[in-house]
Amino acid sequence: MHAKNTAPRGVGSPAEAQAFLDANPDIEAVQLVITDACGVGRGKNVAREELAALYGSGRNVAGSILGLDITGEDVEGTGLVWEVGDADQCCRPVAGSLARAPWFKRPSAQVLGTMYELDGRPSQADPRHALAGVVARCADAGLTPVVAVELEFYLLERDAAGRLAPSAGMLSGERRGRIDAYGLGRLDDMSPLFDDLYASAKALGLPLRTLMSEYAPGQFEITLEHRADAMRAVDEAILFKRAVRGVAARHGRLACFMAKPFAERAGSGMHLHASLADRDGNNACAADDPAGSPLLRHAIGGLRSTLADGMAIYAPNANSYRRFRSMSYAPVAVTWGINNRSVSLRVPAGPAASRHVEHRVAGADANPYLVAALVLGGMLHGIQNQLDPGPPVQGNGYAQAQQGTLPTQWHAALATAASSVFLRDTLGSAFLDVFLAIKRQEAEKFGALVSDRDYEWYLDTA
Numbered sequence: 001m002h003a004k005n006t007a008p009r010g011v012g013s014p015a016e017a018q019a020f021l022d023a024n025p026d027i028e029a030v031q032l033v034i035t036d037a038c039g040v041g042r043g044k045n046v047a048r049e050e051l052a053a054l055y056g057s058g059r060n061v062a063g064s065i066l067g068l069d070i071t072g073e074d075v076e077g078t079g080l081v082w083e084v085g086d087a088d089q090c091c092r093p094v095a096g097s098l099a100r101a102p103w104f105k106r107p108s109a110q111v112l113g114t115m116y117e118l119d120g121r122p123s124q125a126d127p128r129h130a131l132a133g134v135v136a137r138c139a140d141a142g143l144t145p146v147v148a149v150e151l152e153f154y155l156l157e158r159d160a161a162g163r164l165a166p167s168a169g170m171l172s173g174e175r176r177g178r179i180d181a182y183g184l185g186r187l188d189d190m191s192p193l194f195d196d197l198y199a200s201a202k203a204l205g206l207p208l209r210t211l212m213s214e215y216a217p218g219q220f221e222i223t224l225e226h227r228a229d230a231m232r233a234v235d236e237a238i239l240f241k242r243a244v245r246g247v248a249a250r251h252g253r254l255a256c257f258m259a260k261p262f263a264e265r266a267g268s269g270m271h272l273h274a275s276l277a278d279r280d281g282n283n284a285c286a287a288d289d290p291a292g293s294p295l296l297r298h299a300i301g302g303l304r305s306t307l308a309d310g311m312a313i314y315a316p317n318a319n320s321y322r323r324f325r326s327m328s329y330a331p332v333a334v335t336w337g338i339n340n341r342s343v344s345l346r347v348p349a350g351p352a353a354s355r356h357v358e359h360r361v362a363g364a365d366a367n368p369y370l371v372a373a374l375v376l377g378g379m380l381h382g383i384q385n386q387l388d389p390g391p392p393v394q395g396n397g398y399a400q401a402q403q404g405t406l407p408t409q410w411h412a413a414l415a416t417a418a419s420s421v422f423l424r425d426t427l428g429s430a431f432l433d434v435f436l437a438i439k440r441q442e443a444e445k446f447g448a449l450v451s452d453r454d455y456e457w458y459l460d461t462a
Helices: 014-023 048-057 063-067 127-140 184-189 191-204 230-250 294-306 318-322 368-384 410-418 421-427 429-448 452-458
Strands: 029-035 041-047 059-062 088-093 108-116 144-158 164-166 208-213 219-224 254-256 270-277 336-338 345-347 357-359
Touching (some): 029 048, 048 088, 059 063, 063 108, 127 144, 184 208, 230 254, 318 410
Parallel strands (some): 029 108, 336 345
Antiparallel strands (some): 144 270, 208 219
């Protein structure tokens, strides 16, 4: 049994699939990518001959694919496994996401998928639908989100001892230990990989823009263009992460989006830039005032009031919390400021028409759909309730940070999320219950591990 043949809005049509196949007669396989609550891409490889059926009526997939933890293990507490007999849901292809994936050895493509119940209802466990709900609420308020995603990441390889280390230069072969932020030489040294990445992005239709060397050896950032379609912007962030990983692997490197891969080095964040357009398409955040319009101030007030509630989303893993350190370019408190990177919520400098907020809390390991949902939901909350963010921080935000305003430990963040009315209203109660069940299982498993540090500290002292 398949879902209804009437495709929901935003689902690809059979004509789209046929046009792609006609233009790409060499394609042999298509990877169907479903993003789960953890932000992990899961799915299937389908043969070229199966694409028409996928676009015609969807592809049945076990609904438990949305109830896996970060290790790929079932989480029975989600209610998606034995409780429903591991029942199928229907995966539908996302319109406009079918494209060649040049990093595969054989001619291949990929397409994003989103999950529906067999009666056509959106799956309550699909994070993409959580974002869709918030975008719809913005539209009801006469506002269109304009979003861009920035992602920091490391390029790694094994050193002579077999340990993961920042990648050596691809042209020089040298492994430099200095930070060299904004260093153009480092970009030149890695140009074979980045040239292939930009070529792959072009094939995928991704609007990759600025590339820069970040604040650690082997760490980089690439920005994506602002989109007046929040769902498309986040879909592109998902596709971008896959492209970076695929191209890096072809070059013998590992692309790492962990929040804190090295204790002594900078963490990697996901900075989400957001503004809101009015019914006429004008930036409702625009103002000559560097702090933006009254609407932007209310939006920042909403983000401040909901920041602590969302920490389990912005920092979803055990490793995530190692990133939050003072003077680290990762925020540690509920702060906002103008042209100030020491705060959680930054209004960048620029022309009046470009006013927006940069949300700097989430790690690169967070699920982009959920981060965008909470950021936009928080902005809408502040606007509808006319919340005042208070005065902006001047100078060093770390020195003025009020400790304890954010839960910076995993268990505390999960407890805060479980009691949050805002999260239940924004993501949906059913989705939040699935997410919490997954993360609680992960926390239990992680806490039960015996690490090398246990032996180092306690073997002959306890």
